[in-house]
Amino acid sequence: MSTHTQSVSTAREDLTENEVVLRVTGLDVDIRTPKGVLRAVNNVSFEARAGRTLALLGESGCGKSMTAKAVAGLLDPVADVTGGTVVLNGTDLAALSPKQRLKYAGPELGIVFQDALTALNPVYTVGTQLSEAFRIHQKLSAKAAKVKAIELMRHVGIPEPESRVDSFPHQFSGGMRQRILIAMAVALNPRLLIADEPTTALDVTVQAQIMKLLRDLRTESHLAVVLITHDLALVAEEADTVAVMYAGNVVETGPVREVFGSPKHPYTRGLLDSVPADVGRGADLNSIAGSPPELHRIPEGCVYQSRCPLVQDVCRAIRPALEAEGAGRTVACHFALTTANKELDHV
Amino acid sequence: MSDAILTPSAVAPTVPLLDVRGLTKNFHVPGRGNNVLCALDKIDLHVGRGETLGLVGESGCGKSTLARTLLMLEQPDEGTIRFEGTDPFGLKGKQLLAWRRRVQMVFQDPFASLNARMTAGEIISEPWATHTDLYPTKKARAARLNELMEIVGLRASDAGKSPQEFSGGQRQRIGIARALALNPDVIVLDEPVSALDLSVQAQVLNLLNDLQKRLGVAYIFISHDLSVVRHVADRVAVMYLGRIVETGTTEQVFDRPRHPYTAALMSASPHLDVTGATPRNRIVLEGEMPSPLDPPSGCRFRTRCWKAEDVCATTAPSGSSSAAEPLHTAECHFPMTTEDLKSAGSPIKPKNAVNLLAPLQ
Numbered sequence: 001m002s003t004h005t006q007s008v009s010t011a012r013e014d015l016t017e018n019e020v021v022l023r024v025t026g027l028d029v030d031i032r033t034p035k036g037v038l039r040a041v042n043n044v045s046f047e048a049r050a051g052r053t054l055a056l057l058g059e060s061g062c063g064k065s066m067t068a069k070a071v072a073g074l075l076d077p078v079a080d081v082t083g084g085t086v087v088l089n090g091t092d093l094a095a096l097s098p099k100q101r102l103k104y105a106g107p108e109l110g111i112v113f114q115d116a117l118t119a120l121n122p123v124y125t126v127g128t129q130l131s132e133a134f135r136i137h138q139k140l141s142a143k144a145a146k147v148k149a150i151e152l153m154r155h156v157g158i159p160e161p162e163s164r165v166d167s168f169p170h171q172f173s174g175g176m177r178q179r180i181l182i183a184m185a186v187a188l189n190p191r192l193l194i195a196d197e198p199t200t201a202l203d204v205t206v207q208a209q210i211m212k213l214l215r216d217l218r219t220e221s222h223l224a225v226v227l228i229t230h231d232l233a234l235v236a237e238e239a240d241t242v243a244v245m246y247a248g249n250v251v252e253t254g255p256v257r258e259v260f261g262s263p264k265h266p267y268t269r270g271l272l273d274s275v276p277a278d279v280g281r282g283a284d285l286n287s288i289a290g291s292p293p294e295l296h297r298i299p300e301g302c303v304y305q306s307r308c309p310l311v312q313d314v315c316r317a318i319r320p321a322l323e324a325e326g327a328g329r330t331v332a333c334h335f336a337l338t339t340a341n342k343e344l345d346h347v
Numbered sequence: 348m349s350d351a352i353l354t355p356s357a358v359a360p361t362v363p364l365l366d367v368r369g370l371t372k373n374f375h376v377p378g379r380g381n382n383v384l385c386a387l388d389k390i391d392l393h394v395g396r397g398e399t400l401g402l403v404g405e406s407g408c409g410k411s412t413l414a415r416t417l418l419m420l421e422q423p424d425e426g427t428i429r430f431e432g433t434d435p436f437g438l439k440g441k442q443l444l445a446w447r448r449r450v451q452m453v454f455q456d457p458f459a460s461l462n463a464r465m466t467a468g469e470i471i472s473e474p475w476a477t478h479t480d481l482y483p484t485k486k487a488r489a490a491r492l493n494e495l496m497e498i499v500g501l502r503a504s505d506a507g508k509s510p511q512e513f514s515g516g517q518r519q520r521i522g523i524a525r526a527l528a529l530n531p532d533v534i535v536l537d538e539p540v541s542a543l544d545l546s547v548q549a550q551v552l553n554l555l556n557d558l559q560k561r562l563g564v565a566y567i568f569i570s571h572d573l574s575v576v577r578h579v580a581d582r583v584a585v586m587y588l589g590r591i592v593e594t595g596t597t598e599q600v601f602d603r604p605r606h607p608y609t610a611a612l613m614s615a616s617p618h619l620d621v622t623g624a625t626p627r628n629r630i631v632l633e634g635e636m637p638s639p640l641d642p643p644s645g646c647r648f649r650t651r652c653w654k655a656e657d658v659c660a661t662t663a664p665s666g667s668s669s670a671a672e673p674l675h676t677a678e679c680h681f682p683m684t685t686e687d688l689k690s691a692g693s694p695i696k697p698k699n700a701v702n703l704l705a706p707l708q
Contacts, residue, residue, distance in 0.1 A: 059544035173635050203405035203571065205632045208615035212631055230545065233574070233617035260619070274549035275619055276578035284556065285578075287549030291514045 017051040021089055021191045021224035028083035029070050038295040040066045042248045048224040055235040056228045058245035064228045068194050072111045073101055089191055107137050110185030114197035116177035120169040126180050127165035133187040156183040175206035186217055196228045211238055244268050247292055247303040254329030264331040266308050310335045363393035364565055370426035372416055384639050386412040388589040399566040401580030407636055408586040410569045414535045418452055448478055451526040455538035457518035461510040467521050468492055468506030474528045495524040516547035535567045573616045577601050585609045588647040595675030605677035608648045654681045
């Protein structure tokens with residue numbers, strides 16, 4: 001973009017819908033702790049496509065946020081990527097030096113965090129924070145960058161951006177702060193947007209507004225969106241494909257409708273059964289017994305063995321690999337559920 | 348109010364255990380301009396023995412202030428609370444102590460609401476230090492502690508562990524056991540499962556359900572998660588900006604919402620419906636809830652309501668209901684009609700979720 005009067009976010013001509021933007025293959029992330037090295041993300045693979053939303057679904061501690069941070073290069077100093085590749089638009093990010101990475105991935109990858117109040121700096125105006133991307137990556141003057149910041153604020157639906165550009169984050173409501181964070185993430189017209197629980201802190205009516213904004217941005221600029229969430233209903237409504245994570249591993253992937261319509265991994269099935277929507281009031285939910293293993297106590301063999309109703313000896317000995325299971329679907333289970341396999345219902 | 352006869356409390360099918368009328372709570376906020384924050388505005392509600400009342404609404408609507416006032420942690424400015432006919436605010440000394448026993452609370456955050464320097468056993472037993480006559484001997488207290496831990500699904504042998512040695516779900520079980528320690532009639536549950544993961548949330552919901560069946564305790568269940576409320580509540584009250592804008596049975600409020608805000612809330616919450624058979628025309632509300640320091644004139648929802656007309660700005664609507672459903676009231680001049688609901692896409696539909704898993708059943 002040559003002049004700052006141009007619209008900040010337009011469809012990129014170099015992107016076609018459904019093209020693979022991000023391909024993560026065999027990603028491992030280790031955390032160094034006093035108790036030893038923990039594997040937080042183990043052999044995780046997925047891809048995100050232009051104009052589509054991929055959901056990383058899982059409960060707290062399953063490694064979904066750690067995966068996002070590893071992709072964005074924002075891991076804490078105690079965590080390292082120890083294996084795998086992260087290919088953004090044909091370039092392996094892991095092979096770049098930090099400086100090269102900043103230059104290359106900065107404009108191409110945007111990330112939105114859960115808690116906008118802590119993600120924004122309280123001592124700078126939102127205008128200053130929104131301008132930063134233009135000043136660093138496009139070397140614009142403060143004045144020109146501010147004009148772009150105002151445009152960006154208007155683009156994400158913040159009313160009266162001219163007068164609000166000099167306000168501080170605490171002067172905005174939760175929904176507006178999340179809009180500002182989204183504006184920062186899409187400022188440089190990236191190819192990939194990672195949204196880490198973007199609406200968890202918000203009320204449902206505001207959540208609906210924010211998800212609509214993300215959908216609109218995705219459609220107009222062919223963004224590839226990685227939505228990280230624990231909310232199954234949000235995945236059902238917003239995502240095209242889903243990768244279900246458990247204890248640092250991806251256990252099932254596929255198109256959302258198919259995965260939710262006929263889950264093949266017992267964990268996916270258990271999650272769906274835990275949603276209090278499909279049983280009568282007062283009836284018991286089919287909850288999953290127990291709780292996920294702690295990272296330093298992940299067993300050999302299948303990660304889900306301690307809670308799985310289908311567990312057999314082989315599950316305790318050999319960890320099942322993520323294998324293709326029908327068109328576009330993968331599952332990591334020795335006894336992948338099929339419609340013929342009904343044992344779970346009698347447990 | 349002239350329509351008082353139509354409010355649920357007037358013609359309740361159950362004898363109300365807790366009956367709240369016209370409850371108002373204002374906070375005085377230091378600063379410029381209008382400094383009265385009306386957190387609760389003439390709240391009417393009732394809870395029957397063994398019943399669950401779901402209280403839904405967005406943050407800042409007054410849900411938690413209501414809970415605190417019911418527990419006598421806040422002094423209301425107007426209105427009455429009757430607990431089996433007695434006003435607890437008129438009680439003193441021993442009688443007050445005896446009353447406090449009957450209403451207990453479970454808090455949202457199982458990490459912040461348990462003292463990390465006490466053991467699970469000490470936390471659950473602490474109420475007996477104040478209410479000494481309940482289990483007077485050490486032996487009786489120990490026996491009751493074991494019993495409580497078992498009731499909530501914890502191992503009695505874990506009584507000596509500190510809270511941080513338990514998982515989130517187990518901690519919430521400790522919180523529930525503490526609330527049960529005084530054998531209350533009503534437990535106010537303020538977002539009891541929203542900090543928990545889905546699989547653990549289901550376990551705790553099952554526990555609450557089981558306890559209610561066994562002990563006959565009534566719940567006031569505060570939650571922003573509509574699917575959870577639909578699952579647990581017998582009746583639902585929807586709050587907006589300090590007022591209860593709609594109440595009715597769970598089926599009435601969820602399936603046939605009358606207030607536009609309720610309809611919008613149902614419509615905004617995502618559905619786990621991947622059949623895609625019925626594309627939804629979602630109501631996306633504009634803006635956010637106005638400041639309670641400066642509520643709109645007339646109907647409080649009018650600034651975000653797509654049905655608002657001039658009368659909404661001048662006259663606050665009073666509760667009204669249809670002839671078919673006299674216990675289902677909404678404060679709206681232009682309640683939702685069947686046609687409105689059809690075009691807006693219907694609220695949470697549990698039936699679709701069943702279809703979703705049908706091939707396995």
